[in-house]
Amino acid sequence: MNLPNYFLADLPPEASLTGPLITEACLTMKRNRVQFLAQRSTSDIIRVLCEVAERWQKKTNPFRLYALEEGPQQTGFSRATLERGIDDFFRQITEENLELLVAQELGHAKRLDTFSAGKEERIGDRTSMVTGPDLLVHIAAGNLPNPAWMSLILGLLTRSAQFMKCARGSSFLPRLFAHSLYEEDAKLGACIELAEWAGGESELENALFAEADCVTATGSDETLAAIRSRLPVRVRFLGYGHRVSFGYVSREMMSERSLPKLVKAATEDIIAWNQLGCLSPHVIYVEHGGQLEPALFAAKLAEELAAREAAEPRGPLDTHSAAAIQTRRAFYEIRAAHLPDTQLWCSENSTAWTVIFENETGFQHSCLNRFIYVKQLMDQEELLRHLEPLRHQISTVGLAATDETAPKLATRFAQWGITRICPLGRMQKPPLTWRHDGRPALNDLVTWTDWEKDSV
């Protein structure tokens, strides 16, 4: 597939970007926005998004085919992993879900189109509407495409011109999505720009930030601090720092009946995007004292990972990532040889998957790419004590608990500072209405205008 040169990211790698080029791109998009996007209705935008999403799910769609063909080389994900990720994401882009999102975030489905009033506003004899930033800039990180796709969708809903800066070598999938939008509706596509450069290029970034009205960024705390310090005061900044996630299985669930389902669910979370997202689990905690021993969960998880590797292989790794897994395995192999309550299961002659079982509750960062810790613990309080150094760095808990125990566990997690609790097996599939890191998705982007009616 030959993609036309619509975006800066389509240019050959040797093409050099300059500050004036970035400024020009921003100004063009802003003009296009006024002409083609600002006056479009929410329902119209939603219709276009749903059509694009539907096409992506069709097996013969050229963008999908290209993503699956070229993706393994470009992103390091195997075809099967990409296919699953694409389907999981686009399946959710439906009219109903997008309308729900707008209503949830803004209190009224028409809030982006016209002055409108929810129940509370009607009582106060007031209406309000919201407007998005003229130019929304995204500093996207890493190879996982869904955060980038979602950012572009949110920006279209707020009728913003958007400039997405991708990290070196990571623009492939966001770019394909942008091309698919362009193909569906060239006017919308003309309000989007994508480019790739290594973060910190001050000439390019200063030009970009000077035109921006709102900047979203994903990255390490240092990266976010550096970006924030360079933004003009009028620019709104939304930073999403690195987060980690874990699974939690309560003792009531550790029964012969539930175990196979739980293990399948956990495997789902581990293999989705090869565990590389902030929502992927590093550790699955299993409460001690159930019908079955927590170590059995680990053993069954290893079996399931092995089976899934045959159907949905993880794909090749770069030398450094493979070396990190191999070296970490060597460490646990020695530990397992000397401590009865440490066990190690792993793929033979490859680093495809690894399960470490430990009777030590401390949170451990996994080296990812399907390397999972299973740790047994007494109860939630024991875990929270150990997690204290990571407070505010945890995103998601994939919870497996009964209807009786779940509310108590969830409330405690929430009060402690965890921002998302979902069933085990759905960690990497947040709904569209998910509040990223506990922040509203659309509401953080927009500006409200309240109109107080003259009631005299």
Place this chain on the structure above:
Amino acid sequence: MTDLLPFQSFARRLRDTISCASNQPESLGKNEFQSLALDLFRLQYDQIAPYRSLCDRRRKTPATVSDWKDIPALPTSAFKDLELSSLPISERTTVFHSSGTTEQRPSRHFHSAESLSVYEASLLPWFQRHVVPESQANLRWIALTPPSSACPHSSLIHMFEAVQKAFAPGETQFYGELSTDNTWEIRFSEVFATLEQAIASQQPVILLGTAFLFVHLLDELEERGITYQLPPGSRLMETGGYKGRSRELPKAELHRLLSQRLGLPDSAILCEYGMSELSSQAYDRTCFDASPRRFQFPPWVHIVIVSPETGAEVAFGEPGLVRIHDLANIWSIAAVQTEDLAIRHEAGFELLGRAAKAEPRGCSLMAG
């Protein structure tokens, strides 16, 4: 009581091998290495219980292994918590620790008088061959580290002391000291005075130090606005990483700056690769030989560069993890799996650096 005789007899055999192979590296044939490695494996398997349990677990025991490449290698992380030594406690006169400010628990390599003497038997000929190949060098020795009295657990400083004793008896010179926060500091004024004396008398110098000490030296030279032209025949040997003790310069950049500031040709700058867990060292060139840098161990040490993905040996030109089989590690473990990545070449290897964040954070191997 542990029977040490077999180890001593192995040590005698190895010394003979080393003395032949030092002069003629090719004299140590594949078969001889194979037989030495398998014999040593048998001894270490029998005498070192934690090693035996790993070998049993991998089903690689003296009864099943017939090629040295199949002898189980212990990861360097295992040296932190396990007592990997066949030396009785009463004979352990020295212990070398791995360096690094971020390490909570260092690796430990126990030595006795006899094992240190094997260490030196392995060190000296290979050092001489690469660093002081001339018969009469008449060098002024400058080690930038503190002396061993200040850092008794540093294998590097022990090495610097041993080579100075062997090649410049009576002139042991250490220009570093331990600061109050236990970091290594250079007494710059003394170093510079010595360098200036040597330049005045045109006596060639040899500088020994770690990469981060050389960065400190460069910074100080820059601050004082000094550039030297060291006398012909001068040389420099650097080793190790930065370990957060200085800003990090890529090796080529470090070498370029050293060459500029000290007036040394690049061929006079050598890198050493060693670690506290080993008893032998590799050098990336012979002094004044300008051929491409490739690390080579002495013939009594063999290495395999293994694919981190499959564990199999990589092809020439491919990267992988360095696994080292050091026959001079008699009373410890000969087969050591490092966390270092390197490219395999026909002659030697090229280091790429350490595998990232290999050890789980805050995790002690044996913590329950």
